[in-house]
Amino acid sequence: MSLPFTSPLDPRLDELWENRSELGPGDAAARGIVVAAVNALDRGEARAAFVDGGGEVVVDERAKRAILLAFRVLGLSRAQVGDFHYNDRIPLKSHLDGVRVVPGAIARWGSYLGRGVVLMPSFVNIGAYVGDGTMVDTWATVGSCAQVGQNVHLSGGVGVGGVLEPPSAVPVVIEDEAFVGSRSMVVEGARVRTGAKLGAGTILTRTTRVFDVETGEELPRGEVPAWSVCVSGTRVRSFPGGDFGMPCVLVLRRLTEGEPLDRLALNDLLREHGVSG
Numbered sequence: 001m002s003l004p005f006t007s008p009l010d011p012r013l014d015e016l017w018e019n020r021s022e023l024g025p026g027d028a029a030a031r032g033i034v035v036a037a038v039n040a041l042d043r044g045e046a047r048a049a050f051v052d053g054g055g056e057v058v059v060d061e062r063a064k065r066a067i068l069l070a071f072r073v074l075g076l077s078r079a080q081v082g083d084f085h086y087n088d089r090i091p092l093k094s095h096l097d098g099v100r101v102v103p104g105a106i107a108r109w110g111s112y113l114g115r116g117v118v119l120m121p122s123f124v125n126i127g128a129y130v131g132d133g134t135m136v137d138t139w140a141t142v143g144s145c146a147q148v149g150q151n152v153h154l155s156g157g158v159g160v161g162g163v164l165e166p167p168s169a170v171p172v173v174i175e176d177e178a179f180v181g182s183r184s185m186v187v188e189g190a191r192v193r194t195g196a197k198l199g200a201g202t203i204l205t206r207t208t209r210v211f212d213v214e215t216g217e218e219l220p221r222g223e224v225p226a227w228s229v230c231v232s233g234t235r236v237r238s239f240p241g242g243d244f245g246m247p248c249v250l251v252l253r254r255l256t257e258g259e260p261l262d263r264l265a266l267n268d269l270l271r272e273h274g275v276s277g
């Protein structure tokens with residue numbers, strides 16, 4: 001059974017949340033509390049959500065509140081990169097030790113990037129957590145508060161959905177050693193369990209139906225099992241107007257724990273970036 005969770009973040013955030021309609025960029029005290037909380041997310045000392053020892057996803061509502069409050073207590077600020085001009089409340093992430101960030105990649109303050117992460121030109125939003133050794137390939141987007149584990153590969157154009165409101169909403173969780181094929185979408189609190197390999201173009205939402213093709217069994221919706229190879233499929237559903245194919249995810253086969261898929265062997269040279277700082 002999971003133990004009750006106590007957020008490591010300042011409990012005064014709850015009070016600020018209750019009074020959020022009265023807050024604005026002029027509230028220096030509130031801003032100090034909120035900035036400290038988002039800094040803790042930025043450094044990985046707090047997380048918007050995590051998988052506990054019992055395998056349950058635990059959401060830190062206080063972390064989500066801190067992020068939402070940041071949009072109230074931070075003023076708009078102008079920034080410029082070359083000819084590009086910006087006007088935003090959330091600055092870019094500046095704490096990039098041990099991470100390779102390729103030009104064109106954008107990580108916002110309040111996202112955490114573990115050691116050895118490679119960001120190709122991609123986007124990582126506030127509150128997202130990207131574990132050690134993970135590759136975020138070109139045009140992949142990691143939404144606010146999404147939780148991505150260690151040694152994950154998010155292929156080109158993958159969309160990992162974000163969720164901020166309501167604060168209790170469970171974010172997308174992609175666990176260690178998972179592979180998400182090109183242009184896949186994992187959204188709305190869907191979950192890719194440890195070592196799962198999702199084929200290119202797979203769409204997984206919280207209500208996507210998932211079937212094991214070996215057994216015919218329907219598995220829990222919105223998640224793909226650990227150490228499995230999955231692709232998008234269709235199932236036939238009868239409507240008053242006829243029978244139509246509806247999307248689903250098919251578990252093609254199971255892998256043994258830790259088993260690599262040769263076809264997905266990635267070029268280690270591209271991931272090895274020698275950043276030791």
Ligand SMILES: CC(C)(COP(=O)(O)OP(=O)(O)OC[C@H]1O[C@@H](n2cnc3c(N)ncnc32)[C@H](O)[C@@H]1OP(=O)(O)O)[C@@H](O)C(=O)NCCC(=O)NCCS
Nearest residue numbers: 155156180181182197198199200201229230231232233263
């Ligand atoms: C899912 C995947 C890993 C499966 O590879 P595999 O185990 O070698 O399986 P196969 O290619 O033999 O495909 C098995 C079946 O699934 C189908 N299939 C394969 N990939 C599929 C996909 N993405 N979506 C739907 N069906 C797919 C094949 O047509 C095949 O059907 P069949 O048995 O009726 O002929 C692979 O197809 C894939 O999508 N890789 C991701 C590629 C990618 O995104 N790379 C990123 C660049 S680094």
